[in-house]
Amino acid sequence: MTLVTELDLPHLEMEDPAFGEDPWPRFAAARRQHPFLATCKFGLVVSEYQAMKDLLWMDDSMRVALGDIVEMMNAKGSWWGKFQEDMILNQNGAEHKRLRDVLAPAFTPRQAIRHRPLMREQIGLLLDEWAPKGAFDFEEFASNFPIRVISRLVGLPASMIPGLLDAMEALGQSLNMDPDFIAKLQAAAKQMYDMVEDLVARRRAGERLGPEEDMLDLLIATHDRGGMSADELHNLLILLFVAGYDTSKNALTLMMNQLLDRPDDYRRCAEDPAFCARVVEENFRHTTTANIPRQTSRDVEYRGVLIPKDTMLFFPISIAGRDPGVAPDADRFEPERDQLNRHIAFGRGQHMCLGQHIARAQIEEGLHQIAQRLKNPRRAGPSGWRPFFGTWGMRGLPIEFDPA
16 A cells, blocks of 8 residues: 555646647647556546546545635635535535435435426527527526526526625635635625525515415425525525526537537437437537546555545546546547446536436536527537636637627
8 A cells, every 4th residue: 555645646736727728639648658647736636537436526534625625715704715624525524414305305416306497498588599690609608508507496586686696606706716715705705695685574564476385495495494504595595596697608608618529429319309318418528517526534445555644635537527438438528429438527426416417407408409590500609618627628619700
C-alpha cells in the first residue's frame, strides 16, 4: 500500500481559465502518468471513469465537501455560505435521507412523464418568441427554458423570471473556486432568499397560478407538519431553481454545439423523439458539466493507494465519458452507439441527482421542438467556456438559422 503523498502525480491546472477550453488532452496526459489520480491547486483529482464510479459509491468513506469549500473561500457566515452549508447536497446520513424523502415523490419517472405536456407547452411558447429572429445566442435562449418549467412547477409568476436569471447564472458557478467571485455569489444568494421568502408568503396569503397542487404546496405542507424547518424550506426552493436551471441549460447548449456539426442527426431529431432520447444520453456521456467535490471522512484504500482522512477529492464527471475505458472511440459523438458503460453525469451513491428524470424529459422535449422550429442552424460567431471547476459548460453559442 502506497501513501498518496509518496506518489509522483501529474498536476492539472484546473483553475486556469484556458483549462476549460479543451480539458480532454490534459486528462489523457495525466492518466498516462498515473492511471486514476492527479493533483490540483485545491486537492486531488480522480481522473479515470472507473475510479470515479468506485469512489463516488463509497458514501461511508466520504462526505460532500461544500462546507469545506465555503471555509476555503473565506465565506463562512455569508448568504452564499449559508446556502452551500444548509442545502440537501451537503447533508449526510439521516438528515440527508429525511430531506430527500420529502422531495423524492415529486421527482419520480412517473412525475417526469406527467410534466412532459408542460415542457412541450413552455418550449413552444419560447420558440414562438425567439424563432422569428433568425439568429441569437443559443445559450441565452436555452437559459429561459428550464426556468420557465421550474417556475410553473412551484407557482412562480412568469413576470418574476427575468430578474432571477443573473442570480441563478451566478449560483450555477458556486464551486468555481474563484475568491473574486464571492461578491457576486453573495448578492445572488441574498436575492434568491428574498425571492423564495416572498413566494412562500404569497402562497400562504392565497396567491397561486392555478388550482392544481404543485411542489410549493408539498414543501409548505411538509414544513407545517414539522417535517422541515423554514430555513430548509427556503433552501430547498432555491436549490430547485438553481439545479433545474443550470444543468438543463448547459446540457442543451452543449448538445446544440455537437449537432451543429452533425446536420443529419439534427434533422432526425425533428422527426424522431426516440432518437432525441439517444442523443441526450450520448450527450451526457460525451460532454457533461459537473465536477463533484468530496472529502474523505476516513482513510480510504483504493487500488494499492492509501488516501488519508480529510483529503479533498474532485471528481470531474464532466470528462469521464471520454475515458478510453468507457467506449470504443470515446471522443466521437455517436448517438447510435451501444452504451456499454453507463455514464455518470448524474453522480453516484446517495447523492445521485434526484432531478435526473425531469432533466432528461425536459431536454428531450426541448430538443425535439427546437429541431422542428430552427432549421439548418449554423455558427454565427465565437463561443467561450466557463471555468472548469464547479459547473462547467459553454459561455455563448451564437447561431443563425432558417425559421420554420
